[in-house]
Amino acid sequence: QLVESQTIQQIVDSILKLPMGTKFLVLAPLVRRRKGEHKEVFEMIRKNGYVRVRVNGKQIDVAKDIYLDKQKWHSIEVIVDRLVIEEDVDHSRIADSVDNAMALTGGVVEVGLSGGRDIVYSDKFACVPCGVSFEEIEPRTFSFNNPHGACKACAGLGYRLEADPELVIPNTDLSIYEGAIRPWSRNGSLSSWHFSIMRSLSAYMGFSLDEPIKNLKPEVLELVLYASNKLSVSGTHINQKGKQIKFSKMFEGVVSNVERRYNETDSMYSRHELQRYMASKECHSCKGNRLKREALSVKVKGSNIIQITDMSVKSALKWIDEIASPANRKISGSLTDDKTENKNLTEREKIIANQILMEIKSRLEFMVDIGLDYLTLNRTSATLSGGEAQRIRLATQIGSGLTGVLYVCDEPSVGLHPADDDKLIGTLKKLRNLGNTVLIVEHDETIMRSADHIIDLGPGAGEH
Numbered sequence: 268q269l270v271e272s273q274t275i276q277q278i279v280d281s282i283l284k285l286p287m288g289t290k291f292l293v294l295a296p297l298v299r300r301r302k303g304e305h306k307e308v309f310e311m312i313r314k315n316g317y318v319r320v321r322v323n324g325k326q327i328d329v330a331k332d333i334y335l336d337k338q339k340w341h342s343i344e345v346i347v348d349r350l351v352i353e354e355d356v357d358h359s360r361i362a363d364s365v366d367n368a369m370a371l372t373g374g375v376v377e378v379g380l381s382g383g384r385d386i387v388y389s390d391k392f393a394c395v396p397c398g399v400s401f402e403e404i405e406p407r408t409f410s411f412n413n414p415h416g417a418c419k420a421c422a423g424l425g426y427r428l429e430a431d432p433e434l435v436i437p438n439t440d441l442s443i444y445e446g447a448i449r450p451w452s453r454n455g456s457l458s459s460w461h462f463s464i465m466r467s468l469s470a471y472m473g474f475s476l477d478e479p480i481k482n483l484k485p486e487v488l489e490l491v492l493y494a495s496n497k498l499s500v501s502g503t504h505i506n507q508k509g510k511q512i513k514f515s516k517m518f519e520g521v522v523s524n525v526e527r528r529y530n531e532t533d534s535m536y537s538r539h540e541l542q543r544y545m546a547s548k549e550c551h552s553c554k555g556n557r558l559k560r561e562a563l564s565v566k567v568k569g570s571n572i573i574q575i576t577d578m579s580v581k582s583a584l585k586w587i588d589e590i591a592s593p594a595n596r597k598i599s600g601s602l603t604d605d606k607t608e609n610k611n612l613t614e615r616e617k618i619i620a621n622q623i624l625m626e627i628k629s630r631l632e633f634m635v636d637i638g639l640d641y642l643t644l645n646r647t648s649a650t651l652s653g654g655e656a657q658r659i660r661l662a663t664q665i666g667s668g669l670t671g672v673l674y675v676c677d678e679p680s681v682g683l684h685p686a687d688d689d690k691l692i693g694t695l696k697k698l699r700n701l702g703n704t705v706l707i708v709e710h711d712e713t714i715m716r717s718a719d720h721i722i723d724l725g726p727g728a729g730e731h
């Protein structure tokens with residue numbers, strides 16, 4: 268389902284595209300499929316000076332007493348205006364009616380057509396039929412380092428610490444009584460409290476605590492680890508003082524127990540102890556992408572920001588060229604799913620996008636010019652070679668357009684394929700031609716032959 272925000276003018280333009288002679292209502296939806304008599308809604312409508320409403324698809328005069336069955340679902344829309352698409356239709360009247368409807372609903376307006384078909388518009392990112400709304404899209408929406416954009420489940424890390432069954436039960440030759448369940452064991456045997464729990468569980472499920480883990484039925488082991496069926500256990504526990512305590516509780520699987528204790532404890536010692544039974548695993552919510560679902564739902568030309576940053580510099584430049592090409596002006600900048608068609612840029616969107624596309628394209632071209640077209644956009648700086656890191660900084664400096672600067676580069680050709688030497692030399696000359704001095708420590712013959720001056724130091728290494 269495509270979700271996009273629209274200005275009043277965009278809504279008016281859309282309405283004016285309806286066929287000539289089309290009769291329509293401008294509606295303000297106040298109640299959508301909610302039970303109740305909604306007397307306060309009708310009272311508010313009267314106070315605002317409106318005379319007609321549409322209740323469950325039927326037009327009613329609001330001056331009359333309206334009785335609704337409080338046990339049934341109801342939809343209520345205020346009829347703000349009635350209009351017909353004609354050659355001389357008043358555009359300002361449509362705009363005012365849309366504005367008034369949005370003022371009543373907080374940003375939503377419906378256009379009711381004959382045959383019961385309604386068109387819903389919103390000035391916010393919201394899917395009105397689904398009742399789902401999204402916050403305004405802004406730069407921090409796409410940053411996993413910002414709480415606003417980070418996946419809530421993993422705090423933007425892309426992974427979560429989860430209890431690992433192989434760490435929870437490292438030795439399947441041991442029985443439960445012998446301490447096979449490490450988080451619940453003390454001094455090589457099951458703790459007294461957990462022994463009482465497991466004794467009740469084993470009696471109910473019909474397995475022995477003295478049986479090696481590897482001999483337990485798969486469904487029993489599944490229950491012990493995950494307690495997927497939320498089984499209730501009851502029994503008697505004898506504490507250290509010899510006092511008998513009766514208990515009845517839902518059995519919590521070992522994995523669930525470890526994760527709950529880890530998330531709830533404030534003790535660093537307890538966390539450290541529990542981490543011994545946990546491993547880093549891909550976040551189930553964001554699939555390792557680190558961003559919240561809303562951010563991943565924003566797509567440009569069918570791709571979200573993670574899919575775009577997975578591209579190499581070369582592929583990304585081609586992708587940008589396809590968007591920037593006047594013959595292929597298709598882009599989708601809305602909250603959408605994979606089934607949504609790409610749409611053409613409007614004139615307003617072209618004005619907004621052109622400068623952005625030019626800036627992105629120029630930076631990608633710098634990367635290509637220095638022989639880094641193979642790098643992916645999401646490549647971390649820690650994985651770059653010294654030569655790659657230097658060449659990226661060079662590209663940044665060219666983009667800044669500074670002059671009168673002394674640049675000192677230590678073997679920028681490190682890791683560079685000989686076929687790309689000319690690209691690097693071209694980049695260095697661009698820096699020079701901007702009015703800068705470029706000093707390079709280098710052993711590559713091609714680069715040395717391209718230099719304006721060569722300083723030969725030696726023989727041998729210097730004292731410092």
